Amino acid sequence: MKPQELSRRQSKYTARSVPQGERVATSAMIASLDAEGRDTIAAPFGHALVDIAKTREDIVGLTADLSKYTDLHVFANAYPDRFYQMGMAEAVMISAAAGLAREGFTPFATTYAVFASRRAYDFIIMAIAEENLPVKIVCALPGLTTGYGPSHQATEDMAIMRGMPNLTIIDPCDAVEIDQATRAIADTPGPVYMRLLRGQVPNVLGEYGYQFKLGRAQVLRDGCDVLFVSSGLMTMRTLDAARALQKDGVDCAVLHVPTIKPLDTETIIAEASKGGRLVVTAENHSVTGGLGEAVAATLMRAGVHVPFRQIGLPDAFLDAGALPTLHDQYGISVSAVAAAVKSWL
Template sequence: MNAQELSRRQSKYTARKAPKGERLATSAMIASLDSEGRDTVAAPFGHALVDIAQTRDDIVGLTADLSKYTDLHVFAKAYPDRFYQMGMAEAVMISAAAGLAREGFTPFATTYAVFASRRAYDFIIMAIAEENLPVKIVCALPGLTTGYGPSHQATEDLAIMRGMPNLTIIDPCDATEIDQATRAIADHPGPVYMRLLRGQVPDVLGEYGYQFKLGKAQMLRDGKDVLFVSSGFMTMRVLDAAGKLRADGIDCGVLHVPTIKPLDTATIIAEAGKGGRLVVTAENHSVTGGLGEAVAATLMRAGVHVPFRQIGLPDAFLDSGALPTLHDQYGISVDAVTTSVKGWM
């Protein structure tokens, strides 16, 4: 190892000190994102599931020792006889969920996204997806929503899951959409993988009169210069970025794509095909194998040739640290998005 590489590795693990007079956040994991100045909703997934269960005896909840950190503790308190604590055994949880589904139940299995996509992948394929069972796998800490490093950062979960037949994949934006999507997937007859923001979750889409529709992308705002195609909490970010860019005379539209699979190709092609706009995908996921590549392939197959850029996480193992710092570092903060788009225009 040369001196330059040694220095790089040492600096990666050196504690970052705050500038004099400033205070850095000390927690590597935070409950939600972009909540400052916005209304928030506590545990929207847990409360939605409780509401559904009031009229449906088939709803059951399972977790791999993470009920508090997936908001399933709300359901567990309301329906202890329908809650299953499986311990730190994701494969066992998935297998049990498959068995419950075979007996007529609709199981919601929760864990962290890294554990479902990496540890339990084969069990999801063989026990759930191949049989097309109605198991809903709802996973916290998607993408870069924790500063705990590669062991907890599910930066490649969409790429892993997109190749699985029969699986519907949802990446909701906020509390409004989590509530609505939870109800929608409960009615969906097949398996679902849904990313989850938990804790105090911002409410962003409520002001747009938004209504989640499974498999559908929706325009939140139009614009003549740039078309953002976004999913997850990056829709929050690009909406904020669009406001900042307007002050610089750049008019941005935002197409929110909560269903990653099946992708709403018709809407994406129609909006991108209007012409004259830079198309920018934005996702809380690696630029490899996620929404950006799915949109690019869709446009290429349809013969829609437009200027195209991706905003996403690098194809790399990411650092640990405070999330605001990491989001700036990896280009997914509002300021970073704004700077990128200005550079491309």
């Protein structure tokens, strides 16, 4: 079966046109972190996928009962005949995505990060990664982006996924990068795991003229005292912390690392080798098995010996509660990041 031969089938979604310039609304329940006081963009992943699908009939979307909560409902509304609602069955969704990929489609499969990394791992590795199929697994609620407790907090997803051969791993910072990364991974051979901020997502990187490059880290600001090496949500936090620390006379650089695998070791080594700076990794993930340990191993193998610290979530099951409180408690708020850096200098 060819992509253009995709048969029509019944769906609760019906195609509808959207006036020029208008964006489909997202669930009122959903608000991304750090949105207050910032410009935001609604559902950047869903809208980017719709735009890609206009010229690519191979693009299809699947979800495990979470279309509204991964912004895939935007795609479902635009292309109901290319959307598959698989129910609460992540393993089935992954297996179906693998089958569609074998038939020439490029499936985007969405769920929460905990469900992809914990429940569906074996199916991803055996049905998708081993055969190097072009399935894109896009997952909401990465790290500590929900207060629902360990059942929904994907604090170890990158550690789990980093050990999988053939898999590209992306941890985008904001709406600008989600849009750009979605387009990039659609053209990338092989499987991809991408973390997702959903709903009203802040526009942070727009002021930097940022352009996502798969596999490349990029310096967003320079500084002579501290080098932050960060990914995802924590790049927002390190940029804000750098501005706060500047007022106290601490000059901070920020190296944004959106591609966790393959890691841009060349840029990380080059930046860390610029003498006299404390290197601080920052990630919305456990300090075990994520960006911090990947950077530390990179520097050790290269013989780069610098002062080094990690900011991340503890190797523990985290509490449930209000996110601002939890972020302060676990050291990933802006104020906590700034205070930690000052204590290390």
